[in-house]
Amino acid sequence: MLHERLEPIYEVVVERNHGEVEFHQAVREVLESIGPVLAKHPEYAEHKVIERLCEPERQIVFRVPWEDDRGEVHINRGFRIEFNSALGPYKGGLRFHPSVYQGIVKFLGFEQVFKNALSGLPIGGGKGGADFDPKGRSDREIMRFCQSYMTELHRHIGEYTDVPAGDAGVGGREIGYLFGQYKRISNRYESGVLTGKELAYGGARVRTEATGYGCAFFVQEMLAARGDSFEGKRVVVSGSGNVAIYTMEKVHQLGGIVVACSDSDGYVHDEQGIDVELVKQLKEVERGRIGDYAQRLRGRFLRGRRVWEVPCEVAMPSATQNEINGADAVTLVRNGCIAVGEGANMPCTPEAVRAFQEAGIAFGPGKAANAGGVATSALEMQQNASRDSWSFEFSEHRLEEIMRDVHARCHDTAAEYGMPGNYVAGANIAGFTRVADAMLGLGLI
Numbered sequence: 253m254l255h256e257r258l259e260p261i262y263e264v265v266v267e268r269n270h271g272e273v274e275f276h277q278a279v280r281e282v283l284e285s286i287g288p289v290l291a292k293h294p295e296y297a298e299h300k301v302i303e304r305l306c307e308p309e310r311q312i313v314f315r316v317p318w319e320d321d322r323g324e325v326h327i328n329r330g331f332r333i334e335f336n337s338a339l340g341p342y343k344g345g346l347r348f349h350p351s352v353y354q355g356i357v358k359f360l361g362f363e364q365v366f367k368n369a370l371s372g373l374p375i376g377g378g379k380g381g382a383d384f385d386p387k388g389r390s391d392r393e394i395m396r397f398c399q400s401y402m403t404e405l406h407r408h409i410g411e412y413t414d415v416p417a418g419d420a421g422v423g424g425r426e427i428g429y430l431f432g433q434y435k436r437i438s439n440r441y442e443s444g445v446l447t448g449k450e451l452a453y454g455g456a457r458v459r460t461e462a463t464g465y466g467c468a469f470f471v472q473e474m475l476a477a478r479g480d481s482f483e484g485k486r487v488v489v490s491g492s493g494n495v496a497i498y499t500m501e502k503v504h505q506l507g508g509i510v511v512a513c514s515d516s517d518g519y520v521h522d523e524q525g526i527d528v529e530l531v532k533q534l535k536e537v538e539r540g541r542i543g544d545y546a547q548r549l550r551g552r553f554l555r556g557r558r559v560w561e562v563p564c565e566v567a568m569p570s571a572t573q574n575e576i577n578g579a580d581a582v583t584l585v586r587n588g589c590i591a592v593g594e595g596a597n598m599p600c601t602p603e604a605v606r607a608f609q610e611a612g613i614a615f616g617p618g619k620a621a622n623a624g625g626v627a628t629s630a631l632e633m634q635q636n637a638s639r640d641s642w643s644f645e646f647s648e649h650r651l652e653e654i655m656r657d658v659h660a661r662c663h664d665t666a667a668e669y670g671m672p673g674n675y676v677a678g679a680n681i682a683g684f685t686r687v688a689d690a691m692l693g694l695g696l697i
């Protein structure tokens with residue numbers, strides 16, 4: 253249910269952003285949480301802060317022409333949504349996936365605004381991408397696509413303006429090609445213009461691991477708040493990309509056992525515990541399919557099946573939006589799940605979130621649980637600005653501290669507003685109030 257002042261705002265969002273259902277979903281979830289804030293802070297409504305927050309500051313849509321290895325020309329559509337810069341330069345990743353359209357980029361940008369606020373760091377929110385499918389493309393094709401994409405994007409970004417990074421389909425290889433093209437056409441070695449770079453050209457240690465490690469740290473905090481830990485827990489992780497791989501690695505270090513992971517073909521089930529080095533080899537080096545895991549080592553590959561049918565105590569969705577529906581959530585709860593940490597952005601449908609909350613399990617929403625990636629990107633910006641390079645140990649320690657703070661902010665805010673244990677409300681309210689206060693201070697812009 254929405255607060256009476258928020259229902260008309262939501263209706264306008266739906267009308268003005270026709271058909272962008274993922275964006276509507278993300279807005280509704282935040283609006284459902286912030287009703288109690290309006291009672292305490294009428295100034296937010298008076299200055300139309302919420303209406304302003306729902307409208308991106310700038311939306312860029314552009315043509316990306318490129319040529320494949322056979323000489324055929326392709327045209328993709330590129331996006332960058334510069335959502336809110338009240339707290340700092342727009343910050344957020346680029347997604348290359350055929351499903352990308354305005355509504356996906358907008359939902360991701362909107363989530364990013366609150367996530368970045370929650371991190372406590374000086375970064376605004378933005379997101380971008382293209383409806384380009386990198387699967388099966390050669391390195392040269394990826395390079396040509398990235399160069400064409402950056403040929404337009406370069407005029408919109410900068411260390412003090414907008415700092416993109418990776419997201420699904422965009423990792424170190426793509427960031428390298430994007431940075432190379434930016435450097436060439438701007439004639440500036442502006443390290444802080446992109447994050448997620450390789451160490452050889454201004455990258456930061458732990459950025460590759462940060463989203464997954466951070467999510468494991470967040471779940472560890474939620475379990476500790478209930479007097480529990482990862483020790484001996486069966487864990488299911490979806491996906492087998494960047495977030496999933498480093499979630500699995502850290503869960504194992506913290507004493508849990510990841511028994512299943514997936515890709516869009518199906519899932520692999522390994523009761524002895526997923527061998528993360530093999531997944532790295534299959535996915536990061538060979539850019540292959542998770543189905544090969546069982547043939548190479550052990551376990552079973554179940555094609556076309558849903559990974560959430562595997563019994564576990566902790567579920568960590570790390571693939572894509574809306575990948576756990578209401579029925580999956582009921583199955584997880586029935587099978588003994590006690591905690592969920594969202595590594596992906598908005599992987600649980602509203603029905604799934606409701607089922608988890610009604611069952612009283614610890615539920616960490618993405619804008620809190622996966623904030624470690626963007627937070628470590630902000631640390632990369634800090635190192636670039638000071639021409640410094642921190643050790644792995646120091647960087648990981650900073651990440652762990654940040655995730656502990658994010659957890660505390662959500663936990664304490666939920667309690668302050670009379671909803672103890674509700675991390676969704678805590679994350680939305682804490683993120684919202686930090687951005688809203690900055691927007692009030694900056695005047696009507």
Ligand SMILES: NC(=O)C1=CN([C@@H]2O[C@H](COP(=O)(O)OP(=O)(O)OC[C@H]3O[C@@H](n4cnc5c(N)ncnc54)[C@H](OP(=O)(O)O)[C@@H]3O)[C@@H](O)[C@H]2O)C=CC1
Nearest residue numbers: 419420421463491492493494495515516571572596597625
């Ligand atoms: N990278 C980062 O730093 C951050 C990422 N995120 C979020 O985490 C999620 C994953 O990102 P990331 O790991 O970087 O992306 P990657 O592209 O590295 O990996 C995505 C993984 O998810 C799998 N996948 C995609 N769709 C499905 C599906 N429908 N069912 C099962 N598996 C699927 C992919 O499989 P396949 O290869 O078959 O497509 C792949 O294994 C996204 O929601 C992203 O927005 C959030 C914060 C930061």
Ligand SMILES: O=C(O)CCC(=O)C(=O)O
Nearest residue numbers: 344345417419625626629
């Ligand atoms: O590191 C970044 O700037 C972006 C990370 C990201 O895209 C996300 O948090 O969803």
